Amino acid sequence: MSVAHDSLPQPRRFAPAGPLSGAIRVPGDKSISHRSLMLGALAVGETRVTGLLEGEDVLATAAAMRAMGATIDRLPHGEWVISGVGVGGLLQPGAPLDMGNSGTSTRLLMGLVASHAITATFVGDASLSKRPMARVIEPLSQMGAEFSGDNGDRLPLTLRGICPAAPITYRLPMASAQVKSAVLLAALNTAGTTTVIEPVPTRDHSERMLRGFGADLSVTEKDGERVITLSGPAELKAQTIEVPGDPSSAAFFVVAALIVPGSDVTIANVGLNPTRAGLFDVLRQMGGQIEEVNPRVVGGEPVADLRVRHSALTGIAVDPAIAPSMIDEFPVLFVAAAIAHGTTVTSGLDELRVKESDRLTAMAEALTLAGARVEEREDGLVIHGTGGTPLPGTPAGAAVVTHLDHRIAMSMAVAGLASTGGVEVDDIRPIATSFPNFLSLLESLGG
The missing domain is CATH 3.65.10.10 (Enolpyruvate transferase domain)
Structure with a gap:
């Protein structure tokens, strides 16, 4: 199954809607x-x-x-x-x-x-x-x-x-x-x-x-x-x-809670396998408040509930050695970096050029369209943060091109919540391939 070839693209604008709050459970890993x-x-x-x-x-x-x-x-x-x-x-x-x-x-x-x-x-x-x-x-x-x-x-x-x-x-x-x-x-x-x-x-x-x-x-x-x-x-x-919650799916809500002022969100039952949870370590290095509540082991895999609160993030140079443990989370990390204080430098990300799309170029273009300051390099992006102020958002009549890539669509939806004018995404159909209830969970938190 995949995005239906005969159905029309479904564009959608993601606009700021105030603080995110509540508890959710993301789909299984x-x-x-x-x-x-x-x-x-x-x-x-x-x-x-x-x-x-x-x-x-x-x-x-x-x-x-x-x-x-x-x-x-x-x-x-x-x-x-x-x-x-x-x-x-x-x-x-x-x-x-x-x-x-x-x-x-x-x-x-x-x-x-x-x-x-x-x-x-x-x-x-x-x-x-x-x-x-x-x-x-x-x-x-x-x-x-x-x-x-x-x-x-x-x-x-x-x-x-x-x-x-x-x-x-x-x-x-x-x-x-x-x-x-x-x-x-x-x-x-x-x-x-x-x-x-x-x-x-x-x-x-x-x-x-x-x-x-x-x-x-x-x-x-x-x-x-x-x-x-x-x-x-x-x-x-x-x-x-018992399949734990997918850390790659939790990532979008973690970043959303960190960058939308006043937010306080709990994500239940998240798998925290160390080979997958690199994003949470990087966000903590940037100053993100991500607390592990009720840590436990289920089926050989470490699991906890994550409580995430709005935080002032600071740009860092991301160690390329951590890349394999968060390779799918870089698109949403780029969004966090765009709202941080100072500059975030990523490298060693050649692998992102052969994902569902060339995620480096696609995210550089998407964030630039939404008003972020981004430099694209061969193996990563350099992002100059806004210092905590919202992104301007996409201009009227312009939409982020997702290239049928679910992670780009969801990352830019999160960016829209931390913008003044909202972010238009050209097609939200690909989100169903990995995260069928993403939009309803976002709405349940007030997004």
Whole structure:
């Protein structure tokens, strides 16, 4: 599923509406939701999941796992029940697997299919079909999978899996949790030991969840690098999973509360996995008041409620080493930086040029249109803050171009709340792909 190609763009103006206050709960973590469905579908027995993110990206994963033999049902009260086929039990899908706009679904499912003796064709929407897949094709080809398509490494792509696949030792050439996860998922049905060497740590949901489902996985450190080994074939056992709130979704409300004067907002049940929560650390360095209430551990993942109050932020130079733990949160960090005192410098963000859009250029143009002072560099943005005064907003008749990118649409919606004239966003349809109830939650806080 993806933004309907035949429906018309839905522009919307986001205007200031006074302080934000109240308590909300954001949808379940997207990364954990995808992996719950995939691992549940490969486990023996019945996996039960509550708090699953029911956005289009995750539903694309559910549809693909059903197409390959798993039984996946949503009960009326929102719990999901998955009857798995067992590792090695995936069936040949009868039609192409439609990934919609989901790069995560595509790359992880390619890993799953690679070590099964089945053939699957992956298709996606216009935005996903522009995204490079070479980064997963390379290691999966080393394991014996074959890829073919008419557009180089772009979708549509047909993957011919192989069983038995060959175990490999693979050093990640770039920080990518998706590539790491694809190789580990392929290793589940591969006899022997597969090793992934990670020079820069990335989000580790796959490692935590694979262990939780019973895979023989170990993580060690050698010469400052993470070494992840998985011995296959694995036998996964069904689990009961409570998906924590997505920190990437919470990020928009955290920034909104920090930059809208008088705001005091609590966001319940937010996942605070250290490989994902970098944004909150950076915002605290800038002076943001973000308090962790009732910290706890759920399913191997740290969780807390976040209480966030309006704060005077100060620009900083963001350490590039923290980038992998907040790569999806930079668009909304740029909004916070635009309202801060002084200058914020970001670097090491080349990865943002190959997301749903080129997020560096898109955010530089969007914030400039809304009246912010932004310099675009090759690997980051330099943002000169307003010193706490609101942005002017977009001129009449001009709208921010979102490039069908949900995070740009939501980030600029937040910018509109901290502007004098409001910010016009050209199309809010993409928000549904990752965060279906974003607008209603914003309205419930007074935004």
